[in-house]
Amino acid sequence: MTLWLYLHCPSLLLDSLYVPSPEQAVGLVNEQEGRLVQLSVAANTHGLNTGMGLGAAAVNCHQLAVYPYCAKKEQSALEQIATQLYPLVAEISLNPPKGLWLHVSPMLALYQGFPPLWQAVTQTLVENGIRYQAGVGQTPRAAELMAYGHAGKISTDPEHLQAALQQLPLAAAPLPETVKTQFTRLGFSQLGELIALPTASLMRRFPRTVVDYLAEVSGDKPTPLNYFQPPLQFFQQQVLLFELSEQAHLLPIIDNLVSALCHFLEQRSACTPALTLGFSLRDGCEETLPVMAAYGEKDPDRWMALVRLRLASWQVSQPVTAVSVAATHIDCHQPGQVDLFSPQQGDQSRDELVATLAARLGEEAVMRLAYVDHHRPEAASQHLPHHQRVTQPTSVPTRPRPSLLLPQPTPLVGKVTLREGPERIVTGWWEDAPIQRDYFIAQNAQQQWLWVFRTPEQTWFLHGWFS
Known part of the structure; x- marks a missing residue:
């Protein structure tokens, strides 16, 4: 029947x-x-x-x-x-x-x-x-x-x-x-x-x-019907009958929308690495706040923790008339699992810590370092947004590099003991900025590990610090 x-x-x-x-x-x-x-x-x-x-x-x-x-x-x-x-x-x-x-x-x-x-x-x-x-x-x-x-x-x-x-x-x-x-x-x-x-x-x-x-x-004639297909991306808006200006009043609404997003993801065994909060203002303007996770996420509690940190640095400029949550990148892969025998250094992984900092300080305030195909050490790295995927360069240094590299070498002050080296770097002559340096790993009187180099003129410079 x-x-x-x-x-x-x-x-x-x-x-x-x-x-x-x-x-x-x-x-x-x-x-x-x-x-x-x-x-x-x-x-x-x-x-x-x-x-x-x-x-x-x-x-x-x-x-x-x-x-x-x-x-x-x-x-x-x-x-x-x-x-x-x-x-x-x-x-x-x-x-x-x-x-x-x-x-x-x-x-x-x-x-x-x-x-x-x-x-x-x-x-x-x-x-x-x-x-x-x-x-x-x-x-x-x-x-x-x-x-x-x-x-x-x-x-x-x-x-x-x-x-x-x-x-x-x-x-x-x-x-x-x-x-x-x-x-x-x-x-x-x-x-x-x-x-x-x-x-x-x-x-x-x-x-x-x-x-x-x-x-x-x-039933003598079939009814022409167009069957509904759910969207592949998530968007849900809550229109407010009463304008709201306090974040404390907006949070329950955002919580409901984020829960709807996570329910949407759970039903599809999917996750999303980012969501966008949208606010319609009294004058008709729209404000958006992107919120990034460390990786694909579908847990409402974790999303709301990031949302609260993101809202902490946002001020309501005008009364809000509607709130929306959107997620355009739906990933069917589940969040990465931690290996059973991996060392755990606290409740958060490195990626989760970076996502938390970005939510608190803003996406533009958190950067990551990436190698660049360049022989000059001070030009061999660049700052990228933390969520941008890094393409591995064709040549990566095989010798140790300091975790803190000075923007420009400074004259070496004090007596040091050379522990490893030399590593000669000769480059830049085609750029009219030639260099010839012999790099060493050294240790000073305070037992700090330094990255120093010597020029052909036998002048010594400090270029970085090892952690």
Whole structure:
């Protein structure tokens, strides 16, 4: 038996927005008509209804906060819900602006029945604070009708589904009001009476779209569906109904978004080496803060530790109206594992320490050294961003080099004892800057290890220190 589940989310956009207090009465208004189109639970308790004008709403509830409805943002919210439901049911089709079809019959064997699958779906919706109406049917259109008119009763019994569909009132069908009025005048009150009518009789009196719709409900004609494919990259935004200026108030929102990112990665057995925090400001500008990890990471606690360090050096210049988290580089490789017999020098590895410093000080403040193909020692290394991959040069020095190299050699002061050398370096004549040096590893009276050299004129210079 083919089985479809339809989810209708009447307040999808409002439920997806950030409201600091559940006691706050909030409504979304259609700016062209000046009427409420979505209401919070608190607004419903004050006697407000969708379709009510702003004047009447203000009389009933003086504390009502009103914000404009945006169809584009609701489409984005619908796609986010589909992305979160995709690991549960692979065949999902969007029915904008507020609906989703889920083809559940292929998943029943995996879940060992409909109840466990239904529990997983509802748990996802409840965790996201989404109010919904649900319906089950043997065709996509039948499931949609059951969601609109069956008062939340869920059943998978074929006989019960067929009987409930036949008894649905015409008001539940998403048909034009003029068509419903015409059916009522002909004496029809239930959907089953229309489905039983011959197709030829329907086509003589009603538009082809009405006939096709009834055929899709009964299953005589397939419903054209475009199946949803989740994005390969992660982006999720939380629009704020109230402007926030304090980082302490932004952190819980960021925490939720980072948790959603890590859940996204966990479902794909993937990780990411970087995320980007986005902040929409009051004047319409956008600010972004990149946060880098030592390697691919998917643990929410580790990400939030880096995020807090990154935010410590960032000041909120204007009130924030929306917060987003994006990750464009999704890596299917898991984070590197430490060998069982590797020496452990503390709780953090070297790469984790570098990532922590970069988050605290800024990406531009943490650099790494890399070899350069150059024979002159002071030009044989360069500073690179810590996260940039280093290409191994064709020639790497085989003799010891000091961990601290002076930018320019300085005259050697004091008596030293030569311990190793010489290593002669002759280069630069083609650059009109020739050098000839004999390098030694030496030790001074304080038992410090030095890197010194002698010129052909028997002048000694200090060029570096060994750790």
